[in-house]
Amino acid sequence: MSMQEVENAKQVKLDFDAECPSCSASIEFNPATGKLTCPYCGFETAIATPEQEEEKVAQEMDFLKAEERGNFNWGVEKKTVICKACAAETIYDVLQVADSCPYCGSNQVMEATADNTLAPNGVCAFEVTDKQAGEHFQKWIKGRWFTPKAAKISAKPDAFKGVYLPYWTFDSKTSSRYSARYGRHRTVTDKDGKTHTETDWYSTSGFYQEFIDDHLVSATTRYDRDMMRKIEPFNLLNNKAYKPEYVAGFLSERYSVGLQDGWNQAKSEIHDHLHAQISSKIRWENNADVVSNLRFSTNHDDITYKYLMLPIWLSSFRYKEKVYRFMVNGQTGRVGGDAPISPLRVTIAVIISLMVIAMIWYFFMSE
Template sequence: MSIQDVENTKNASLQFNAECTSCGASIEFNPTAGKLKCPYCDHETDIPLPEDEEERVAQEMDFEEAEKTGNFDWGAEKKTIICKSCSAETIYDALQVADSCPYCGSNQVMEASDTNSLAPNGVCVFEVTDKQAGENFQKWIKGKWFMPSEAKRSAKPDSFKGVYVPYWTFDTKTSSRYNAQYGIDRKVKDKDGKERTETDWYNTSGFYQEFIDDHLVSATKRYDRKMMKKVEPFNVLNNKGYRPEYVAGFLSERYSLGLKEGWGQARKEIHDHLHGRISSKIKREHNADRVRNLKLSTTHDDITYKYLMLPIWLSSFTFNNKIYHFMVNGQTGKVGGDVPTSPLRVTIAILAVATLLFILWYFFR
């Protein structure tokens, strides 16, 4: 660590008093009560609301005026944090911005001292407890048809870790000019009387506008993207203006995918979305059966963004000496993850489907 890094870490500090006013222990955000709660004496503390109504939810930020838009590949970087309660110095991964002191247990909600990154302006708080996450996991795993029975019986989640994961949301007014071909099917008979389908193709062009609201892009490269997709969507409208009290007792991660690259990913996904919407529009307007060679040119106006922290429960279970990870959406309780697969069950299912298809073929022949 350089001398400059050491100087920067001296500025890292608690953003609110994390001590219980009743017993002096570390307090945590309680999803059930929506308050700060002491896990030892159960004393609860209300989280004060901002006086300004607009500050109670995350505000849209102007994309063009953002100055810090780059990525942060911080996986190997470290920082030193000094505990306010016991003065212990702890080395953390630079992406980790909220944790508890390993020496005295004090909750520390830390702002990374790096001045080249943006701070979150909103948070969707945990609404599902770790107990509810475990119950949802058990229901989810029972529905896995190809999972070995022994694995279902033995699968017990390890202790859950609540993590606030960074996301970008983007709003934009889109205006698209397009040209394409649409096809209308008709039935014809050949000289032998057999019927076939032919398609008549016609050219078309037009203009399409749509406002894209809160398009979501994950701002972390740490977690399996396919697994994260399984626990989406999040209700990003149900957000609160960022306050460190909301993330007390949980891990929080700063973004590694920067605003600029996040917008680049959003543009590609919005393009695919618009492609589908325009195809549907063409079919509807021309009573067409199919669309091909669709080309569109889109302009984006009034681009805004939010930097939100979204809640996820992380855990895992072990079967046959292999670890299987899974996630639970901290808002909805939706579960996604990996499970072991029984080759025997898969084979039986394939044979059953093949047998059914043969019977149907034989019957209708």
């Protein structure tokens, strides 16, 4: 570590006492019971439920009133955490919210925010255990047709690592004015008796409104985004107001994609969604076959956001000296990742596809 990083190190307090009152070991959140559990003596305790109804789930936050909107650079700042169990000092990246002490193994749950970052206001707790994640992985890899049989038999995931990753969700009332051209196809027979399709074109314009609810944007740059998309969706309605107890025993990370950049990404994705919705509206209203030259402008009103921590199991397996990584959705068990491909199976699939196409073409020509 550089001298500058050492100078930037901050001492961080723990948010709650993660010590078992029975045997003094570290307690952790148990997805199977939804309680804090000691893995050594079996002590269990429930996580306190807020009395106020509005404090039980993550609340929508006013986007325009958010003070901290910038990105946060992973690894630039550091912080020092003093373990309450063994007094060891450990240097962490400032984005980390939870980890375990490398000296005694006790859970370190740190304060959820720094002076220049927003605090999470909600968490979707783990509902799938690491054992269940392994079962979902076995079903997933057995269902991959192009994966060699030997890989399906031998693939054993390494130890699972549970991690809470940061996400933004955005709500917005959208109002769009649009103009476009739509076409209706008709079949025309020429003087030689041959038929062809012609399209009659018309102009249209209109107004479209839609409420966008909980549009999800990843707030981390550390993990494979394509892989993360494969394990979506999450059950965002089943969230709880953030408590450090929920992240006890798991890794967890602050956002590195800031609120403003998250909203910019959300707006782009919402624009694509609205393009498809307005096109469908024009086709349905005008009994049209095609839509072209669609142009629209959108106003976003009453924009709100949530900063959620979502649960993911990380693991990998090895096949022929190559490591394949995968993720499991900690709520649903949905799996996404990489797996070996059998060239023989791909070749067989291509040959079968070509044979089917040839047969269809043959019967079509015979008719």
